[in-house]
Amino acid sequence: VDPLVYDIQKFPWPANTPAPYSFLVHALVTLSGTRSRIVILNTLTNTLRTLLNWHRPSLLPSLYLLSNCLSPPYSLVELGIGSSVISKAIQHISGLSSSALRRLYNSSGDPGDVAFEAKSNVRTLIPHPPLLITAVYNSLLNIAKSKGQGAANQKQAIVEKLLVAAKGEESRYLVRTLSQNLRVGAVRTSILIALARALVLTSPHILGGFVREDSPYHGTSQSVSAVQSIAAEGKKAFDPACDELHEKFTKAEALVKRVFVRHPNYEHIVAGLFNGGLDSLEVRVPLTVGIPLHPTLGSPTRSLDEIYDRLGDLPFVAEFKYDGQRAQIHGVRGVKDDNPSVHIFSRHLEDMTTKYPDIVHLVRCIFEDQPQLQSFIIDSEIVAIDPGDGGLKSFQELSNRARKDVEMSDIKISVCVFTFDLVYLDGEVLLARPFRERRSLLRSRFPPFLSCDKGAGRLDHVESCESENGRDAIEEFWQKAVESRSEGLMIKLLDSGTIQEDRTQKGNARRKPLPATYEPDKRTSAWLKLKKDYVVGLGDTLDMVPVGAWHGNGRKAGWWSPVLLAVRDSSNDCLVAVCKCMSGFSDTFYKEMVAHYSEGSDNCSTQPLWRTDTGGFRPDVYFRPHEVWEIRGADITLSPVSLAALGMVSSSRGLSLRFPRFIKTREDKLLEQASTVDFLAQMWKGQQGKSATAQGGTDDG
Numbered sequence: 203v204d205p206l207v208y209d210i211q212k213f214p215w216p217a218n219t220p221a222p223y224s225f226l227v228h229a230l231v232t233l234s235g236t237r238s239r240i241v242i243l244n245t246l247t248n249t250l251r252t253l254l255n256w257h258r259p260s261l262l263p264s265l266y267l268l269s270n271c272l273s274p275p276y277s278l279v280e281l282g283i284g285s286s287v288i289s290k291a292i293q294h295i296s297g298l299s300s301s302a303l304r305r306l307y308n309s310s311g312d313p314g315d316v317a318f319e320a321k322s323n324v325r326t327l328i329p330h331p332p333l334l335i336t337a338v339y340n341s342l343l344n345i346a347k348s349k350g351q352g353a354a355n356q357k358q359a360i361v362e363k364l365l366v367a368a369k370g371e372e373s374r375y376l377v378r379t380l381s382q383n384l385r386v387g388a389v390r391t392s393i394l395i396a397l398a399r400a401l402v403l404t405s406p407h408i409l410g411g412f413v414r415e416d417s418p419y420h421g422t423s424q425s426v427s428a429v430q431s432i433a434a435e436g437k438k439a440f441d442p443a444c445d446e447l448h449e450k451f452t453k454a455e456a457l458v459k460r461v462f463v464r465h466p467n468y469e470h471i472v473a474g475l476f477n478g479g480l481d482s483l484e485v486r487v488p489l490t491v492g493i494p495l496h497p498t499l500g501s502p503t504r505s506l507d508e509i510y511d512r513l514g515d516l517p518f519v520a521e522f523k524y525d526g527q528r529a530q531i532h533g534v535r536g537v538k539d540d541n542p543s544v545h546i547f548s549r550h551l552e553d554m555t556t557k558y559p560d561i562v563h564l565v566r567c568i569f570e571d572q573p574q575l576q577s578f579i580i581d582s583e584i585v586a587i588d589p590g591d592g593g594l595k596s597f598q599e600l601s602n603r604a605r606k607d608v609e610m611s612d613i614k615i616s617v618c619v620f621t622f623d624l625v626y627l628d629g630e631v632l633l634a635r636p637f638r639e640r641r642s643l644l645r646s647r648f649p650p651f652l653s654c655d656k657g658a659g660r661l662d663h664v665e666s667c668e669s670e671n672g673r674d675a676i677e678e679f680w681q682k683a684v685e686s687r688s689e690g691l692m693i694k695l696l697d698s699g700t701i702q703e704d705r706t707q708k709g710n711a712r713r714k715p716l717p718a719t720y721e722p723d724k725r726t727s728a729w730l731k732l733k734k735d736y737v738v739g740l741g742d743t744l745d746m747v748p749v750g751a752w753h754g755n756g757r758k759a760g761w762w763s764p765v766l767l768a769v770r771d772s773s774n775d776c777l778v779a780v781c782k783c784m785s786g787f788s789d790t791f792y793k794e795m796v797a798h799y800s801e802g803s804d805n806c807s808t809q810p811l812w813r814t815d816t817g818g819f820r821p822d823v824y825f826r827p828h829e830v831w832e833i834r835g836a837d838i839t840l841s842p843v844s845l846a847a848l849g850m851v852s853s854s855r856g857l858s859l860r861f862p863r864f865i866k867t868r869e870d871k872l873l874e875q876a877s878t879v880d881f882l883a884q885m886w887k888g889q890q891g892k893s894a895t896a897q898g899g900t901d902d903g
């Protein structure tokens with residue numbers, strides 16, 4: 203069944219029977235073979251839509267399998283399977299010798315490809331019943347549940363059972379799923395858009411005839427997307443049916459995305475959709491204490507001048523940008539004297555409650571102290587402090603704390619929670635309230651708190667200064683931030699207002715609204731960050747992905763140096779190489795890199811791994827892209843070698859980073875949060891604005 207073509211009649215399985223894994227794999231094959239956003243969205247939409255019509259219990263496992271995860275990020279379900287368990291399972295079911303298997307690894311570099319090759323030589327006498335989507339997902343959950351002694355053997359046995367039953371491409375995608383490297387360009391946003399569209403198209407009203415016959419969304423059509431191409435080209439539909447469908451898509455997509463960023467749990471969203479469709483989904487799947495929302499993020503700026511330029515007369519507050527760990531703290535009073543329930547989530551929505559028993563204790567003390575308090579969600583930064591004078595310590599101090607299961611008695615690093623936002627209080631969602639109101643509620647309801655109990659964490663408001671105190675006061679506050687252990691300032695709009703849309707278009711008086719509401723998952727212009735280092739060098743650091751390297755020379759012989767770094771091209775769901783980096787690494791880091799990216803391992807290959815466009819760079823080896831590094835550079839330059847942002851500022855040259863320097867590994871960031879080519883282009887443009895003469899124009903004149 204071609205997932206690009208939606209044709210219920212041709213689906214060869216009886217309705218209401220569990221959907222086969224091969225159906226999902228067919229979609230994965232299509233997804234990994236394309237960079238076209240239209241094809242990706244159509245494939246996902248029609249896949250989800252088919253499942254909605256055929257076997258609804260297969261929908262949720264499919265969403266997880268397409269996203270290559272087993273659960274929401276905060277629920278700690280991890281496969282916990284190493285590459286050696288997978289290799290042993292492949293070897294066992296294929297009967298290949300260790301050296302034959304190693305040869306396969308060396309020639310392909312991808313464990314999924316190895317499984318496919320190994321399995322293609324195996325003759326099966328008795329055919330196995332087809333693998334089902336639900337069964338595959340449940341097996342993965344069982345792998346995650348195997349813990350303790352004998353877990354590796356149990357995991358291997360489950361993988362072998364799956365591989366024995368897998369046919370053709372199924373082996374490849376099973377093993378890619380197990381290796382957490384699915385290599386398809388279906389990012390979260392595409393999946394949410396497709397889910398929304400699938401729901402729209404499944405409504406009986408739409409199936410009743412709104413879809414044009416030449417659209418892939420039509421019952422039996424085989425053509426490419428008419429609906430999206432009309433939308434993409436910005437043509438207003440000549441066919442009213444398409445216009446209507448497009449409008450329904452747009453509304454549904456916005457709704458599903460809005461619900462997801464406030465309540466990122468597919469299980470609850472799917473249940474909400476089955477139980478009432480899209481109508482009032484937000485009411486059925488609301489922001490909930492105990493479930494982290496995606497946090498608001500800030501936009502980089504280079505100077506106070508730029509901040510005043512961007513915000514004009516709009517009142518703002520400047521806050522210290524602390525160098526700690528973002529923490530979303532959820533608290534809800536227990537029923538009848540039971541202990542309150544407390545959760546602490548990272549910026550990346552992982553549950554880190556057991557890392558901070560001192561903060562859990564602190565929150566319980568606050569509940570005791572305030573009998574009227576029922577529930578809250580606070581946004582904050584946890585910072586290591588000196589327990590004596592409360593002085594700020596560096597992020598490195600904080601990172602010495604174990605990641606989980608910390609006992610109060612083991613705590614050596616004291617922390618303070620610096621609160622900066624309140625998004626929920628006593629049953630009321632505060633997202634839509636302007637920051638001035640949220641901030642004042644936060645400050646009045648959660649005053650600085652130092653528990654009398656030894657070992658409990660502290661709570662304080664972020665240090666801040668309001669623009670209403672005048673520019674001099676803000677300049678002074680900036681100086682204070684520069685001299686402190688903070689990273690700089692966060693500037694936050696207090697009341698919603700309007701700003702000039704494009705500062706460079708002189709004479710253009712168009713203004714656009716700038717809300718001071720809490721915007722989950724958005725890098726908003728109402729939150730501006732100004733880092734100390736902005737004063738020199740580039741406005742912001744870049745979050746880049748190491749994708750390859752050259753063999754080092756001289757002192758660095760035996761190590762990887764330089765390393766090739768890439769940014770994300772979100773429109774093509776791929777990585778594009780930007781520059782070589784050879785500074786900022788310690789010798790220890792070089793050695794760790796050699797171990798981590800050892801030649802012939804899953805992490806290092808002679809072929810590009812995943813979708814990496816290296817342009818004119820020809821590294822000796824390619825790394826499996828899976829980590830994000832923070833990189834600082836002197837400036838952005840036009841480059842004949844890099845293809846990053848090609849066509850965005852110049853038709854013949856990409857953008858590169860001059861004098862890149864490694865700062866740190868961003869363990870809190872996923873690949874999909876790495877900087878994008880658009881960000882690079884935006885930095886280039888910002889830089890041009892600052893020093894047109896230093897940079898010269900683009901080569902397009």
Ligand code: ATP
Pocket residue numbers: 498499500501521522523524525526527528549583622664692731
């Ligand atoms: P960076 O790379 O600069 O750390 P980021 O990409 O992690 O930034 P940004 O939105 O760009 O995230 O910067 C905001 C981050 O700064 C927050 O995620 C939070 O961890 C930290 N932070 C420290 N102090 C504050 C504050 N007063 N208000 C908001 N965020 C703060």
